[in-house]
Amino acid sequence: MASANPHMVFSDVHIAFAGKSVHAGVSLQVQRGSVHFIMGQSGVGKSVLIKTLVGLVHPDRGSITFDGTEVVGLSEAAFFPIRRRCQMVFQQATLFGSLSVLDNVAMPIARHEQVSMAVARQRAAEVLESLHARHLGERLPATLGPGLRKQVAIARALALNPEALLYDEPTTGLDPIAARRTDRLIRETSIRLGVTSVVVSHDLQSLLSIGDWVSFLHAGQLHFDGPPAKFFAATDPVVRAFVQAGSSSVGHC
Amino acid sequence: MVPISASVFFLRPLASLGRWGQWGGRQVQAVLRLGGAVLRNLPHAEPAAIWQQARDLGNRSMFFVVVVMAFVGAIMVVQASMQAQRIVGDLSIIGPGFMQLLVREFAPTIVALMIAARYGAGVAAALGAMQVTEQVDALRLCSAEPISYLVVPRVLGGLTSMPAIVVVGGAVAFVSGGLAGHFGFGIGWTSYFRTGFVVPSDVAIGFCKAAAFGVAVPLVSSWAGLSARGGARGVGQATTRAVIGSSVAVLFLDLVFGAAGYVAQRW
Ligand SMILES: Nc1ncnc2c1ncn2[C@@H]1O[C@H](COP(=O)(O)OP(=O)(O)O)[C@@H](O)[C@H]1O
Ligand SMILES: [Mg+2]
Numbered sequence: 001m002a003s004a005n006p007h008m009v010f011s012d013v014h015i016a017f018a019g020k021s022v023h024a025g026v027s028l029q030v031q032r033g034s035v036h037f038i039m040g041q042s043g044v045g046k047s048v049l050i051k052t053l054v055g056l057v058h059p060d061r062g063s064i065t066f067d068g069t070e071v072v073g074l075s076e077a078a079f080f081p082i083r084r085r086c087q088m089v090f091q092q093a094t095l096f097g098s099l100s101v102l103d104n105v106a107m108p109i110a111r112h113e114q115v116s117m118a119v120a121r122q123r124a125a126e127v128l129e130s131l132h133a134r135h136l137g138e139r140l141p142a143t144l145g146p147g148l149r150k151q152v153a154i155a156r157a158l159a160l161n162p163e164a165l166l167y168d169e170p171t172t173g174l175d176p177i178a179a180r181r182t183d184r185l186i187r188e189t190s191i192r193l194g195v196t197s198v199v200v201s202h203d204l205q206s207l208l209s210i211g212d213w214v215s216f217l218h219a220g221q222l223h224f225d226g227p228p229a230k231f232f233a234a235t236d237p238v239v240r241a242f243v244q245a246g247s248s249s250v251g252h253c
Numbered sequence: 254m255v256p257i258s259a260s261v262f263f264l265r266p267l268a269s270l271g272r273w274g275q276w277g278g279r280q281v282q283a284v285l286r287l288g289g290a291v292l293r294n295l296p297h298a299e300p301a302a303i304w305q306q307a308r309d310l311g312n313r314s315m316f317f318v319v320v321v322m323a324f325v326g327a328i329m330v331v332q333a334s335m336q337a338q339r340i341v342g343d344l345s346i347i348g349p350g351f352m353q354l355l356v357r358e359f360a361p362t363i364v365a366l367m368i369a370a371r372y373g374a375g376v377a378a379a380l381g382a383m384q385v386t387e388q389v390d391a392l393r394l395c396s397a398e399p400i401s402y403l404v405v406p407r408v409l410g411g412l413t414s415m416p417a418i419v420v421v422g423g424a425v426a427f428v429s430g431g432l433a434g435h436f437g438f439g440i441g442w443t444s445y446f447r448t449g450f451v452v453p454s455d456v457a458i459g460f461c462k463a464a465a466f467g468v469a470v471p472l473v474s475s476w477a478g479l480s481a482r483g484g485a486r487g488v489g490q491a492t493t494r495a496v497i498g499s500s501v502a503v504l505f506l507d508l509v510f511g512a513a514g515y516v517a518q519r520w
Contacts, residue, residue, distance in 0.1 A: 051390070090391055092386045095391075096388065096392075111396040156395075
């Protein structure tokens with residue numbers, strides 16, 4: 001989907017680890033305000049690709065722009081303002097175990113905006129309220145189930161009012177009900193706050209219900225790029241194999 | 254041309270020694286880079302976090318240190334007394350000699366090796382688990398620089414608590430040695446409990462060693478934890494690397510300080 005003013009642009013991105021190539025020239029664009037899925041088999045480099053946007057992985061070659069700003073080659077310090085505008089919800093439960101839910105959400109506010117923890121807590125409480133999770137505030141992450149932990153992680157990512165959110169496999173490891181609730185949360189967040197959502201996923205049901213666009217990675221290349229309807233109807237053998245392997249679960253949810 | 258046997262028995266081990274050397278050099282560089290980052294982040298150190306780490310180090314290691322140092326003190330005095338009895342027949346120098354040895358050498362080194370095993374493994378496991386579960390990345394997304402948040406308090410906590418634990422460990426070893434000497438060999442209390450051999454430079458060297466080990470153990474262990482990759486296995490490997498790496502660092506620094514102390518005394 002080429003447009004005049006995409007939110008994120010990956011051009012000819014090459015990434016290798018210890019000589020082993022993961023991405024060999026990936027180019028794709030993410031439109032402002034869209035829910036953009038990145039799909040592909042495990043280990044194809046989906047997580048690595050989105051982490052380049054916030055400086056957790058540094059590409060060997062290519063260009064990546066966020067809202068027109070080149071991010072390849074930025075220093076750790078130069079990524080701080082980018083991370084404030086583009087947050088990430090990690091695959092695993094990355095809440096800080098020793099902090100309460102409220103303090104987990106308050107942490108990025110206190111750090112990024114350099115306000116006192118008391119002020120940050122007040123703002124964090126509002127964010128939790130907006131996600132109907134205020135009652136969880138005093139709990140420790142370990143006492144929450146995976147679905148609620150994911151909800152809190154999304155709240156923490158939203159705490160800074162970012163313009164974009166990167167979700168790394170948000171429904172993996174959740175039961176179907178929690179997974180669909182998480183889908184709704186992603187969609188609502190996208191609509192209510194207008195954030196651009198990049199969703200790394202294997203979950204075809206998620207794509208079907210909330211996706212605007214899907215980029216499918218295969219063997220270090222962008223293999224398919226288009227709207228979900230075209231993805232499900234694709235005749236390409238690799239895409240078909242992926243869709244068919246996952247479609248049994250789609251039917252049951 | 255080199256004969257085949259020579260290449261197999263001589264060159265090949267040499268080549269792998271070279272590879273090991275290169276590998277070791279890279280690890281040392283990585284630790285030193287982390288040390289540099291710790292120095293740059295020192296201004297942001299939070300006293301409460303440092304105090305918490307210092308306490309954690311003490312809580313984790315104190316019992317272990319006391320038990321082991323009690324045995325070490327008794328064993329060394331028994332061995333030394335047996336030899337002294339055979340050779341010079343005079344046991345009156347055992348106490349002050351042992352005291353000097355403890356202050357200069359054994360208390361800092363043995364205590365630091367124990368802390369490398371106990372606290373170093375714990376640090377690597379904690380930071381390694383955070384690394385492989387992406388919590389370190391999550392910290393960076395929260396604009397909390399992982400080094401100032403995770404490593405600086407541990408390094409400064411080690412710097413402050415290691416000397417204190419060394420003093421306790423050394424005292425325990427000296428007292429248990431005194432008990433063993435008195436009841437096993439009849440060494441008099443007053444001839445054992447003397448500090449006459451210890452000069453200020455011994456105390457200075459012992460203190461510098463304890464402080465340096467207090468920095469080295471958490472630094473190496475944090476490096477091991479933060480470089481963990483790939484799930485639970487990676488965390489296990491990180492703890493092993495932390496214990497081996499920080500033990501080697503302690504012994505290496507011990508040698509450096511020993512040599513420096515020797516040179517300084519000759520001057
Ligand atoms: N920090 C790293 N060091 C070395 N290899 C890595 C690192 N991060 C990812 N990889 C490798 O890159 C490949 C892609 O990983 P990833 O992006 O996590 O895949 P996925 O598509 O399942 O999210 C994998 O083979 C993984 O082992
Ligand atoms: Mg992944």
